[in-house]
Amino acid sequence: MNTFAESDRAALAACWHPVAFADDVRETPVSAELLDEALVVYRAAGTVHVARDLCIHRGAALSKGWVEGDELVCAYHGFRFAADGRCTRIPAMPEVPISPKLCLRKYPAVEHAGLIWTCLGGEAAHPLPDWPEPTDSGYRFLHLPPQVWDASAARAIENFLDVAHFSWIHAGTFGNREIPEVMKYDVEPTPSGFRMDYPYLAANPAHSPLPEEKYIQRQMGYLLTLPFSARLAIAYEGGRRYCIFDACAPISAKRVKIFFSVAMNFDHEKPADEILGWERKVLAEDKPIVESQRPEELPLDLSEEFHLRFDRASTAYRQGLVRIGLKP
Ligand code: FES
Ligand SMILES: [Fe+2]
The missing domain is CATH 3.90.380.10 (Naphthalene 1,2-dioxygenase Alpha Subunit; Chain A, domain 1)
Known part of the structure; x- marks a missing residue:
């Protein structure tokens, strides 16, 4: 449900927002919410990631899954997603080529001032806080x-x-x-x-x-x-x-x-x-x-x-x- 006026949401999507404390994000994915959207936040191979908390196969929450290597695994049918969001493996049909459309919606993720920040508009028009x-x-x-x-x-x-x-x-x-x-x-x-x-x-x-x-x-x-x-x-x-x-x-x-x-x-x-x-x-x-x-x-x-x-x-x-x- 959209609770923001459309233009307000667009303006806020162009800003950085915090989604988790950095020390709360380890390999186990965690869920977050921002601007009416459910997000998953996780660390894979040392890098922090933020994505929409929704597996586009059957809509399961990816925050219920886990990380293996640098990939996120969906808990429902085991699809694996690479750092760029692309699906790399469908365990039930390992031989079939995977459509590039089977891809997570990823957002920028930055670790700064003890927090993980993201920007749902893709590119932030305003800076992060200057907090050394x-x-x-x-x-x-x-x-x-x-x-x-x-x-x-x-x-x-x-x-x-x-x-x-x-x-x-x-x-x-x-x-x-x-x-x-x-x-x-x-x-x-x-x-x-x-x-x-x-x-x-x-x-x-x-x-x-x-x-x-x-x-x-x-x-x-x-x-x-x-x-x-x-x-x-x-x-x-x-x-x-x-x-x-x-x-x-x-x-x-x-x-x-x-x-x-x-x-x-x-x-x-x-x-x-x-x-x-x-x-x-x-x-x-x-x-x-x-x-x-x-x-x-x-x-x-x-x-x-x-x-x-x-x-x-x-x-x-x-x-x-x-x-x-x-x-x-
Ligand atoms: S819902 Fe994620 S793999 Fe099926
Ligand atoms: Fe106060």
């Missing part, structure tokens, strides 16, 4: 299991870029209820989105991973890569840098898979559960609110919701989505 930290040896990279939210990818990313909600939704974690005012900030356009800096005196409860003081000053730098990827780099005193990566895959117009990861240049010995447990709590604060937003799809016509000065990031985000071809 996940593969920088000076940083420790950790990620949560992907989360599915009943929300649009655009609502999820706009929430990630929203600096006015900390004191409210996040009062149970880092939100400082005593300082709800939002300072004036600027949004600086980049070729693929924008960046913005925002200082925030965060609450720092005893259950936080950095429990030394009651409040902690965060110098926060956001980097948006259209359409649905954003990094928040938080600088703490003493050269400590903590980056949060929010890469959202639009499963459908109203459902998003969130690939949430962090990279930090300090506390390499601290248990991963302590760090990720904190992030899980923060996300659990956002999720019910974002899932409650109506309409689910982000209104790109700016006259449809109220925009105040502190919503500058949201208005710039909506304008950016229009710039890459989504219809208001």
Whole structure:
């Protein structure tokens, strides 16, 4: 079922989207979903592949199959598919020439920043996010299991870029209820989105991973890569840098898979559960609110919701989505 307007789907098909964390993709094929399409993601002879999760013989899901050498084997009748998608063997009739039409629909697959990305339009018109930290040896990279939210990818990313909600939704974690005012900030356009800096005196409860003081000053730098990827780099005193990566895959117009990861240049010995447990709590604060937003799809016509000065990031985000071809 197509849940996107045709022109929106075409615009989004020209973008890179994440489909899996790289370390979750080994030889066993895994299923993924993107833009209303079921995908199979697998690694064969060291190379990552993305294809439509459908064997054109009888429509079985290829994610139920397995990899042998550099070929994907369908579980139903054992047809084998080469790296370029062509069927190379039909075990029930091994002597008969194989039609070139018996071919998987393959998509580009790129491993970048700890994730596997694909582009359903075949050729991406926009770049991948510029995120060096996940593969920088000076940083420790950790990620949560992907989360599915009943929300649009655009609502999820706009929430990630929203600096006015900390004191409210996040009062149970880092939100400082005593300082709800939002300072004036600027949004600086980049070729693929924008960046913005925002200082925030965060609450720092005893259950936080950095429990030394009651409040902690965060110098926060956001980097948006259209359409649905954003990094928040938080600088703490003493050269400590903590980056949060929010890469959202639009499963459908109203459902998003969130690939949430962090990279930090300090506390390499601290248990991963302590760090990720904190992030899980923060996300659990956002999720019910974002899932409650109506309409689910982000209104790109700016006259449809109220925009105040502190919503500058949201208005710039909506304008950016229009710039890459989504219809208001
Ligand atoms: S459905 Fe895949 S081999 Fe028959
Ligand atoms: Fe939030």
